[in-house]
Amino acid sequence: MDAFFVLLFMPFIFVMFSQCYYRKRKHSNGEAPELPPGPKPWPLVGCLPTMLTTNLPTYQWIHAVMKQFNAEIACIRLGSIYIIPVASPQLALEFLKTYDSIFASRSSISNTVDTLSHRYLTAAFSPLGKQWRKMRRILASEILNSSTLHRMLGHRNAEADTLLRYIFSQTSNRDGAVVNLRSITQHYCGNIIRRMLFNKRYYGKGREDGGPTFEEEEHNQALLTILKHVNAFSTSDFMPWLKPFDLDGHQKIMKNALNVVQKYDEPIIDERVQRWKDGKMEGVKEDILNILISLKDENAKPLLSVAEIKAQITELQIATIDNPSNAVEWAMAELLNQPKILEKAIEELDKVVGRERLVQEYDIPNLKYLTACIRESFRLHPFSPFNVPHVSNTDIIVAGYFIPKGSEVLLSRISLGRNPRIWEDPMRFNPERHLNDRTVELGLLEPNLRFMSFSRGRRGCPGSSLGTNITMMLFARLLQGFSWSFVPGITKIDFSEADELSLPKPLHLHAQPRLSHIMYPRLVHHDA
Template identity: 50%
Template sequence: MANTTRFSALERVLSVLLTSNPTPVSFCSTLAVLALTFYLLYKFIRNLRGHENEKAEQEAQPQEAPLPPLLLKPWPFLGSLPQMLKNKPTFRWLHELMKRIDHAGIACLRPVSMSTDVTTKGFLTTALVPLGDQWEKMKKVLVKELLSPTRHKWLTDKRVEEADHLVRYVYNQCKASVDGALVDVRLAAQQYRGNVPRKLIFNTRFFGKGKEDGGPGVEEEEYVAALFTILSHLYSFCISDYIPWLRGIDIDGHEKVMDKVLGIVGKYQDPLIDERIQQWRHGIKKNAEDLLDILVSLKDNDGKPLLTADEIKAQITEFMIATVDNPSNAVEWALAEMLNQPEILKKATEEIDKVVGRGRLVEEADFARLNYVKACAREAFRLHPIAPFNVPHVSVADTKVANYFIPKGSHLLLSRVALGRNPKVWDDPLTFKPERHLKEDGSPVALIEPELRFISFSTGMRGCKGVQLGTSMTVMLFARLLQGFSWSIPPGEEAIDLTEAENSLFLAKPLVAMAKPRLLSEVYPGN
């Protein structure tokens, strides 16, 4: 933390970790510990007098509130690195430590990491970069050019096309039998979440040919899997984030993984981007049809291209990873919970029948009146967040949070799990109860949570800029699945297993459920 001694700051930094690192303690880990030992010893001896002087200055100016407590007693020189290497997955170990200390789910971390550096091509984007001129530039592009209400309306037909494609894909799997068929909900949800931004950006559904039933081909499956691997490694523990001169040695293998999956993403995206740049540069293309056209055609005050090729490629990658995960995870968890509580599933489908009927499919104009459906989605965001923590933030001034002093320059993160499952805020917090989100006056339910009682799309200056897009994609995915199909627990099973995966907050097993068409055949797209 900025105004504490550098040594105590490092101890706090080493006390936390966002996501798990599946690599076990090994010879490489031992080397890392030794390297860190020598590094800290060198820094400690070199700066001992400076630390003492700084500590004396701080003691002369007492703070009004205490600093957030350390989660555990750090080792001399090594901080908490040995415990972090030993306890896997680290985010679960960290949350167990958090339960012992009442500190409002706030911890300290360094948000500038190897993974975010390479994902954003040297911090050229918005969400994953520190505040500064580049962030300001790209934020304006994102808010004014890609995610504005006008642009959202302009892209309506593309979103509807992909919603129709989702229904057609599930229908093709279950229409042949009166008893329905088993459907992999995770696959359907994740691919829909991949298809929509691909359509918005590249004006295409598939990088390859897809499958005959409308499902993803090997190209899309590889691409989406790479996006989720990137997400799992963002802010995960990487030794070189703490010891920068180890960057390139790749002791824990993270750099190799990121290089591989970013190569996969680039293999599919970059040729399309390069081709489009050339089309605009040579006048072959003059009218914008998708978001890639918008990015390529932007001009600065001198009439030159506003964005470089690397800026466009990095921003598109960030756009894709920001849209593919959160809503698909929420819908999978919500449906899993509702299958175990059929009265909730019945209530949601009855609301859709009342608002929309069975003669047509749900449209975006219906969302405002689908309050119970949105309440189910909110409850999934609350109880089953996609990630253990939010994107780290940096305090721009000295402040107080939960009666703790947070110095300017501190790196802070919020525990999504601790917020959404906080018994001080939520009654019976571990139970899926959508009714808790309904308003007494019947006013519309929104997925965003500005009071941060849980995190769906975050809020504030660094909050998600795509709330409107994220909301429409979440509600459309959820409502179309509920309206178009009757869902039930697979034969031979008594209930859906709601166990969380060990190394993530996903369901341990992808949700596979029985689906039967519940509408007339002519309502389904393509029939």
């Protein structure tokens, strides 16, 4: 079954369920403010027919609607749900700062989110309520707090060292070698969170040079598939009577990808839980899994069920792998296209760190130009088109527009970062802009929502410090450890075939060691 089924039976649905919707809804105060501008919806199904028949990806269609109405906020009804895309930083702050408590809930209509989160058990996807408060508190106070992150610094340092050793093993001959930067960055991010979660980076035997094996490649690709399809605009989500049918196939894709992740992770979790029950944890190093299992409630009972632990661990992995790897891959592509920017970044590294030691996390606050490069990559090249939906828990008027209860507010990562009212020459990669306005002092945070890095408010990412360290260390180690150039026959990386979100092909670059060779063999073999 597919979207054609919906279109075929639409006339019969209209006859049975037809009802009227208006561009105005009466608010409880007696006023009748208008909804934000948008296309006129059909009875019952809203704008689903247009969404299903467009030749554009759904996120591009939504942006085309906003352009059509020349609006920085719009209203698109899908079924009975109001979708409110937002492209203005000022309006975004209205939703996530001024009225943060009203828009702090999450959608509970998505089949894919339901599947991923084990029926909304996790911090990112739980609707506002007791479950969300519990999981958020655990992440903030037990997992992503400064003390725990400091104790796990060794895991991150080990992976940063292995990153250099792996690339060096491929490039140590006099002429260097071509490497797949996308594979390297994704592998790095996946390995860091695996080390922190499970105190291991390989699911199988592994490789002496630190490179990925089939197991890690399959696991990473499954996580990225999950990210691509979570909160997808599925027809079944917006038509309640079609819930049993996976018309778009998204739920099947999600389940298959989640099965891959669980195939590797759940045996580790189940075995560890059993060891805790049997009192056989002597000599086991601390990791996030141990912390989650060890938490107790007021009755000295386990605070988290095994299902909650498994769901939250999967969520931590999908939250870690995408943004850092995507931001660094795009930044490297942009720097190679603009050699003067690359030269400035290298000069800063040599000045702040030098070539006699390796860059460390404590250097990050002093690497202003590198930080500006990554801020610019986040601004111009977001991994996903929208943030996770913020759902209103009551009717409210925002910026003079009526926002009905249950509306899903989507902040457009693409449009915020490329808003020409905010950014001069928005399509140009220009790190200097973040130095000139001194926002680089904020690191990768952007509290004014001129672009999206870690969001803000009650549902803002509690892992901003970890995300910053992973991203900046990956970027800095790549630039410090190797000289980068185009592959033979290429003089510029062509973005013309890229959509707004990703390079059309994995980025391949020529790498050559730029430090004394003695720096690389000194690295200790840390693989678990």
